[in-house]
Amino acid sequence: MSYFIDAVLKSDEKIELRQFLHELRAKDQRYLLRNDIERAFTEYCEDHEKSEAFQHVSNLGKLIFYTQEIIVEDESVCAIVRPKIAYQEAFRIHEDFTYDKMTVQDLLDTRDRFVDRYKPQEGDVFEIDFEPFYDYSPTIRDPKNIGKGVQFLNRYLSSKLFQAPRQWKETLFQFLSLHSYNGLKLMINPRIGSWEQLSDRVKQAIGFVSQRPENDPYENFRFDLQDMGFEPGWGNTANRVRETLEILDELIDSPDDSVLEGFLSRIPMIFRIVLVSVHGWFGQEGVLGRPDTGGQVVYVLDQARSLEKQLQTELQQAGLDVLGVHPKVIVLSRLIPNADGTRCNERLEKIWGTDDAWILRVPFRKFNPNVTDNWISRFEIWPYLETYAIDAEKELLVEFKEKPDLIVGNYSDGNIVAFLLSRRLNVTQFNVAHALEKSKYLFSNLYWQDLENQYHFSLQFITDLISMNAANCIISSTYQEIVGRTDSVGQYESYHCFTMPDLYHVVTGIELFSPKFNVVPPGVNENIYFPYTRQEQRVPDDAERLEELLFTLDDPSQVYGKLDDPSKRPLFSMARLDRIKNLTGLAECFGQSKELQKHCNLILVAGKLREDESNDPEEISEMRKLYEIIDRYELHGKFRWLGVRLPKTDSGEVYRVIADRRGVFVQPALFEAFGLTILEAMISGIPTFGTQFGGPLEIIQDRVNGFYINPTNLEETAQKLIDFVTKCEQNPDYWLEISRKGIDRVYTTYTWKIHTTRLLSMAKTFGFWNYSSKENREDMMRYIEALFYLIYKPRAQALLEDHMQR
Structure with missing residues (x-):
């Protein structure tokens, strides 16, 4: 990006830049964001009767276009330039119009200095850096593919199958041997003792089922397949079993990412799902419009219904429904004793239109009943979440009789609970942000101390860093939610590098090119929302x-x-x-x-x-x-x-x-x-x-x-x-x-069908990835735990002490 600065400073446009910065200094505003910069430059061009071409095509116009932030200091100007998506550089332009490239630490110190919080005499500030912990996993190279993590992983895994066939076929064989449901063995049994034998038996089984009528029910030939080493889970009819076996046969002989995805999506490995949505009033009626309650409740309820329906379809197609295998979905929320006419004080509530999907409400521990018996703002909920996760684990095990197969967190508080539960239960964790407050409240990290009494952003932002790095998969609704557009920073991208003055500096907060990011937009409930013409x-x-x-x-x-x-x-x-x-x-x-x-x-x-x-x-x-x-x-x-x-x-x-x-x-x-x-x-x-x-x-x-x-x-x-x-x-x-x-x-x-089909396919891919990669995330998880116990927990305790006085 220094090309544009060089081009401006080595041409007549240097005078224009000098004049533009001079006029910026004459304004009261000292910290300008993208909108402010664009507006100021437009005003400059209008005041000086500059052409449209100058504003948009000149080197100065291009430099301004790529500049996301400007900090006007006494003797220099700091410009944060974003030449391409998910990448930024910072430059300090001096009064003599020389410039230096700034390090991340320089930039964060400059931001601290802007709010009078830079205190080098008191020692260095604590730095959070997650970059070293992403060395264990492959990363996406092209920004266009950010948010397509599962497609990338399937390509990566299929290439490994091709490059090291013996090792990865053995891994696939072992993975297929793992599956069961409540003691019922699934997929393959000990009659198949190796991947070589698996390959032979697959071809034998294909020949067997090909001779049967396509719609012949699985129960009619179940025991014949069992003798060959194949347990339930391959299909509900001869045709479905043959299709699944043929996909595996093709995967063994000629690995391909679409074949791998197609096969993994057919393996029955998801039966019990927890959707965590803690804050607010969570119910099916009488809650919309209340504080902290809106689209998230609608989203989670519709998702729960659709997940159960999709799981039922998949288990039926796998031939498991006739064997008593049925899915269960639980929305884990908070029980509010003083429920204000809602059903939020009921422990268990069945979700309308489902067979076995429930809202399970677990109360916060009492502490001060004047607080915990009532609704608590999402900005103040933090002191109760660790003990809530411990209590919720017991309740979930009672309801499921087993540990869940997938935990999906919703919003910052739900995501930290999902992290705590998945860490204790060793279960795949998905996150959904819905909204990251850091992007909604401008300068909320810079001025967090001024906003702390009302918003407690020091807790919110460390929670976000913990849960997004701990998650196996982050579901976003849009690409721009992750990394924005050419001219704007994404919500998750805003966590890549920022300062919480006097508390910590985030040098690398999240790896934006990680395959954990996946765009899976939600749908709408088509029974309620449909065209006016119907x-x-x-x-x-x-x-x-x-x-x-x-x-x-x-x-x-x-x-x-x-x-x-x-x-x-x-x-x-x-x-x-x-x-x-x-x-x-x-x-x-x-x-x-x-x-x-x-x-x-x-x-x-x-x-x-x-x-x-x-x-x-x-x-x-x-x-x-x-x-x-x-x-x-x-x-x-x-x-x-x-x-x-x-x-x-x-x-x-x-x-x-x-x-x-x-x-x-x-x-x-x-x-x-x-x-x-x-x-x-x-x-x-x-x-x-x-x-x-x-x-x-x-x-x-x-x-x-x-x-x-x-x-x-x-x-x-x-x-x-x-x-x-x-x-x-x-x-x-x-x-x-x-x-x-x-x-x-x-x-x-x-539509919700598109959403849940992709979500379950992703859960299975990440399940196989977590097993097959043998990656050691324990170093990252220990680092995350250190942040939880050294930053989150003391601040949550301080907020609890404040609540105890109410």
Whole structure:
């Protein structure tokens, strides 16, 4: 990247850089992020009447494009430049316009110095560096393949089978010998004593089953296969058994990554799954809209249902259902004694629409009942998680009668519990972040001490480092969640190098090229969220009731605001009232645009209407802000705010009612890790405008099946909405075109069947990898434990002592 700096400093553009930096110094802002830099350079080009080519094509324009951060110091400027995805460099540009490349330590010291926390006289700061621990595993080379870890591992493993056939065939043979379920032997028995014998017997068995009718049930020839050395698990019919044996035969004779993946996906090795979702109110009704409860609950419940269904299908195809082999899925959450009318005080609750999937709620130990008997914010939950994991282990073993085969953590607290459980039980651990707070709260690591009393980021960020490095696999919803885009840093990438001043420096926080990263987007519950055109699936009374609620009902306990003209096109959004979801930003955008108000009404579904209904400071602050915006812009008659917690069936119909009115869905979040509401709106048939900061960039194809917005640019956002509704008024078919393409996008890419099929295939691949690689992760795990006991646990104990005084 020094090429661009050299090119600028050795040309006439050096003067432009000098002038640009001089103008930056004249501003109050001393730490500029990507958006700030881009805006400042645009203003510079406009003020100095620079051409479009200069702004975007000149060497200075390219340098600015790749610059992610600028720190303006007294005698120099520090520029963090990201020339390509997942790679960054830092340079210090001096007053005489010479420059030096900065080390990671220099950069972190500079950031500490910016917040007056650099204290070299007190000794060096503790450095966290995970880089040496990734020497044991293969790494991806091409950034385009980040997030495709399983495909990479299958290629790597198949190449090993090809390069060292004897060793790896022996490993495969031993792996097949391992499998059983509750004492029932699966796959192969001791009648097959070596991999050479396995190869011969596979060919013999193929010949045997090929002579039987394709649909001949496995039970009819089970004992014949058993005599050859093959136990249940190969298939439920002669045809299915033959297919599985032929895949293994091909794998033995000519290894290939697709063949390996196909074979591993057929091995029955996953029967019991734990999905960990600790914080918040976790239930099937009466919880959405409460603090810390939103898309994650929907995600986990839908995932649990889909996993059970997919496991049932796989076990049936393996011929195991008739032998009494059935899957069980448990969602592990927190039991809240003071459940506020929900079922969160019940230990066990069956998940609707399943045969053997349950919510298992385990309470926190009492400590101070004034705290632990009630809901605890996700920012304050940390002191209870270690003992919670110990208690949860006992409860899980009671319910499963065996240890689980896979543990999937959700969010930071669930992931640390998943780590503690998987470490104790020696079980494969998957992580799902949903959202990493470090990306949501800008400068949260730099100013963690100022934010500690409210957010406790010192605990959150060390938790994230521990769990993401401990995990066998990290499931992300999008590629950009891992490593961002050309012009933006990914959520996980933000953990690669950062400082927590006075606490520690992270030199290498995560290996972004590790095959543990896998993009597996979620789906939507198609029984609840489906297109508005499917009138045969809709309940007319529900549609009528919700239409009244949305547009005309006069009930101050549920609704604030009346519409002067309910027939106007509705702009609609539904989210929690917190700063990141930015519903107040959408209201302000609407309030500032008289033109938009001529065409549309704004309708928000946001959980609560009154401060006395909430004990969440951030939610209360957003309520006050929303009321102030309504008054300031005189939105009465053009705006409705529904303070309701909708059951899931109602939330699905609400989208369809908005679609009936040819409405528009707007997702204005300042940052969105994925965006389930975007999927829900699109599958319902509502043209959708989604934030350009986060996951919506990969769901929506801009101006094809939806639109991107920059929620920090209110004027631009309003204009995009005006352009769309104006075009729809001129050509009603345009609304239908975007609606149809949005529906198609979800059905082809974002379904739970696609998600769970890939997740289970990945779990099996990682199971084989963990066994076959014989990699010694114990050094990393000991390092992780040191971070847990030396950083996490003392800080959690200090927070507990604070809770004991409440």
